[in-house]
Amino acid sequence: MGQCIDALTSAYLDFSSGAAVTRRRSDTLVPSGESVYGLKTMDGIAPGLGVGAVRINSDIVTWPKVGSSYRRVKVPAAPGSRYTGLILVFSTETGEPLAIMPDGVIQRMRVGATSALGTDYLAKKEATTATIIGSGWQAGTQLTGLLAVRPEIDTIRVFSPNRRNVKAFCAEWGGKLSQELCSVGSVAEAANGADIVLCATSSIDPVFEPKHFEKGMHVGSIKPPEISRSCLDLADKVCVHLGQGKPALIQADNLAVPDHSGDRGWQISDAFDFSSCTTLPDLISGVTNGRTNADERTCFVNDLGLGLQFAVVAGVTLQLAESAGIGRVLPTELFTQIEHP
Amino acid sequence: MGQCIDALTSAYLDFSSGAAVTRRRSDTLVPSGESVYGLKTMDGIAPGLGVGAVRINSDIVTWPKVGSSYRRVKVPAAPGSRYTGLILVFSTETGEPLAIMPDGVIQRMRVGATSALGTDYLAKKEATTATIIGSGWQAGTQLTGLLAVRPEIDTIRVFSPNRRNVKAFCAEWGGKLSQELCSVGSVAEAANGADIVLCATSSIDPVFEPKHFEKGMHVGSIKPPEISRSCLDLADKVCVHLGQGKPALIQADNLAVPDHSGDRGWQISDAFDFSSCTTLPDLISGVTNGRTNADERTCFVNDLGLGLQFAVVAGVTLQLAESAGIGRVLPTELFTQIEHP
Numbered sequence: 001m002g003q004c005i006d007a008l009t010s011a012y013l014d015f016s017s018g019a020a021v022t023r024r025r026s027d028t029l030v031p032s033g034e035s036v037y038g039l040k041t042m043d044g045i046a047p048g049l050g051v052g053a054v055r056i057n058s059d060i061v062t063w064p065k066v067g068s069s070y071r072r073v074k075v076p077a078a079p080g081s082r083y084t085g086l087i088l089v090f091s092t093e094t095g096e097p098l099a100i101m102p103d104g105v106i107q108r109m110r111v112g113a114t115s116a117l118g119t120d121y122l123a124k125k126e127a128t129t130a131t132i133i134g135s136g137w138q139a140g141t142q143l144t145g146l147l148a149v150r151p152e153i154d155t156i157r158v159f160s161p162n163r164r165n166v167k168a169f170c171a172e173w174g175g176k177l178s179q180e181l182c183s184v185g186s187v188a189e190a191a192n193g194a195d196i197v198l199c200a201t202s203s204i205d206p207v208f209e210p211k212h213f214e215k216g217m218h219v220g221s222i223k224p225p226e227i228s229r230s231c232l233d234l235a236d237k238v239c240v241h242l243g244q245g246k247p248a249l250i251q252a253d254n255l256a257v258p259d260h261s262g263d264r265g266w267q268i269s270d271a272f273d274f275s276s277c278t279t280l281p282d283l284i285s286g287v288t289n290g291r292t293n294a295d296e297r298t299c300f301v302n303d304l305g306l307g308l309q310f311a312v313v314a315g316v317t318l319q320l321a322e323s324a325g326i327g328r329v330l331p332t333e334l335f336t337q338i339e340h341p
Numbered sequence: 342m343g344q345c346i347d348a349l350t351s352a353y354l355d356f357s358s359g360a361a362v363t364r365r366r367s368d369t370l371v372p373s374g375e376s377v378y379g380l381k382t383m384d385g386i387a388p389g390l391g392v393g394a395v396r397i398n399s400d401i402v403t404w405p406k407v408g409s410s411y412r413r414v415k416v417p418a419a420p421g422s423r424y425t426g427l428i429l430v431f432s433t434e435t436g437e438p439l440a441i442m443p444d445g446v447i448q449r450m451r452v453g454a455t456s457a458l459g460t461d462y463l464a465k466k467e468a469t470t471a472t473i474i475g476s477g478w479q480a481g482t483q484l485t486g487l488l489a490v491r492p493e494i495d496t497i498r499v500f501s502p503n504r505r506n507v508k509a510f511c512a513e514w515g516g517k518l519s520q521e522l523c524s525v526g527s528v529a530e531a532a533n534g535a536d537i538v539l540c541a542t543s544s545i546d547p548v549f550e551p552k553h554f555e556k557g558m559h560v561g562s563i564k565p566p567e568i569s570r571s572c573l574d575l576a577d578k579v580c581v582h583l584g585q586g587k588p589a590l591i592q593a594d595n596l597a598v599p600d601h602s603g604d605r606g607w608q609i610s611d612a613f614d615f616s617s618c619t620t621l622p623d624l625i626s627g628v629t630n631g632r633t634n635a636d637e638r639t640c641f642v643n644d645l646g647l648g649l650q651f652a653v654v655a656g657v658t659l660q661l662a663e664s665a666g667i668g669r670v671l672p673t674e675l676f677t678q679i680e681h682p
Contacts, residue, residue: 090380100676
């Protein structure tokens with residue numbers, strides 16, 4: 001996590017100076033039986049690491065109705081009930097393919113590292129109490145990212161309506177950290193007196209409301225709907241990852257998709273305009289200040305992912321895997337050719 | 342070639358009806374020493390074949406000055422002096438990866454098959470004499486594509502300023518075909534009395550001029566600059582592959598690229614507007630007529646490639662490879678995961 005945060009910091013500086021580049025995600029969609037087939041791609045080049053990367057998701061998606069809204073659910077339809085998500089890493093020096101890796105672990109690592117950077121620039125330096133809302137897959141790297149940038153934190157509370165998940169989460173991470181994880185019974189209890197609140201849920205409705213938003217608090221989110229519009233209005237500073245908006249959508253005419261947001265299915269009736277917010281590269285390059293006093297309420301919204309993030313985190317992962325001798329070696333020439341393409 | 346032409350025909354019909362989709366090529370560029378590193382991607386889904394595909398080129402590109410203009414040259418910088426171009430094929434039913442294949446042979450096949458479709462709709466049905474201008478890599482599938490749609494052709498002339506290439510080309514293909522290939526000394530000689538002229542050169546200047554353009558002749562081109570502007574103006578019908586224009590360009594600020602066309606480096610001072618031309622899907626779906634009489638001069642310009650073409654030709658190739666037991670089998674689970682991406 002520490003290496004990913006450092007490498008992402010350099011990459012965002014390169015992005016600010018125009019040296020690193022990224023292509024906005026595109027989603028190409030057709031019907032597949034009763035479901036939808038989606039081919040989702042994004043590209044990025046991290047010159048500091050000497051790598052370019054393409055991230056590909058090949059998804060079977062259904063849209064079950066949950067309450068009054070539709071939720072986007074990926075189906076593990078590949079053999080063995082598995083998902084298909086890949087990152088291909090290439091050398092910017094020779095063009096050759098360096099690695100192919102599944103994207104699941106990398107995806108969660110880049111979300112955690114990016115949220116951690118938001119926290120580092122926006123939360124109080126002397127923060128000691130933090131809260132994680134959510135206890136699923138994404139909550140893990142919100143936690144490790146947080147502790148990478150605020151190692152002095154000694155009290156960590158976790159809230160999730162799923163009691164079994166919370167228990168498993170606290171047992172798993174409590175065993176790995178010197179800090180104790182304390183499961184609490186409500187968002188109110190979790191937020192009360194916390195310096196930092198990090199939302200890491202799969203909710204399509206707001207989980208964090210103004211009544212929880214105390215003076216001096218920093219609130220992070222892994223996707224826009226988690227923090228209510230009125231919370232964002234209450235904040236002294238709202239920063240966003242890059243404010244790119246939605247992915248580019250290319251879809252078949254005969255597609256039955258209940259929601260066209262191109263993402264997890266949320267509907268934001270009173271959407272906040274993130275396009276004019278300070279971005280993470282702005283914060284890192286010093287174009288805009290982060291927190292300037294102990295009383296500010298701050299928010300960081302980790303919106304649409306970037307190909308550049310995948311180039312960085314996959315590049316770091318490749319270095320570590322090579323050092324550790326992990327991975328299966330395939331002949332490079334299987335993936336190169338003599339024909340001029 | 343015949344199977345590729347048939348499968349492409351179905352895919353263009355699906356594209357016309359909105360059932361097949363394709364994402365326009367994007368080129369992401371950064372400096373790489375004295376050269377440029379380019380990560381070029383395009384996606385497409387061919388529902389008829391049940392496959393989606395991502396085509397990736399990871400190129401080291403230099404821009405040597407040739408005469409008064411700059412030419413884009415890809416350097417085979419991967420180990421063993423090889424190029425890196427890949428097509429990943431996925432199942433639209435399960436999302437799983439089905440194949441990874443180099444793009445060079447597929448690329449040339451899709452160009453030839455697409456040009457052949459243009460020829461089929463625009464050239465005289467009773468054509469007997471054809472000319473290929475150029476004798477390099479691309480010329481091969483222009484020839485086989487042509488004979489797939491006009492098998493009655495009995496006279497084939499080949500012209501290229503590179504005499505050694507022409508000789509090798511005529512020897513190679515002459516041995517495979519029942520028709521004789523006849524090498525000629527000039528474009529004028531090659532075109533004189535020909536029903537069909539197919540340009541397949543790497544030239545960035547026009548090779549075909551109005552003085553060669555006889556009544557009733559069909560002229561094809563694998564890229565816009567080959568046919569001069571005045572030829573296009575002279576034509577009764579000019580059709581284009583899809584008229585998508587240039588690829589989406591995302592480039593680093595510190596990039597020294599002499600020409601920003603995003604393609605092979607041509608400069609068209611008096612550019613023809615292809616955006617309002619009839620497209621190949623229009624011809625195939627019958628939205629627009631092809632040739633309507635024996636006297637028309639027709640042109641087909643095979644512009645920017647499509648992810649959809651790669652999905653189709655790679656899908657057909659995969660079927661043939663599976664039938665023939667060709668290829669190296671890798672475990673699917675190396676390329677799938679249990680983690681939700």
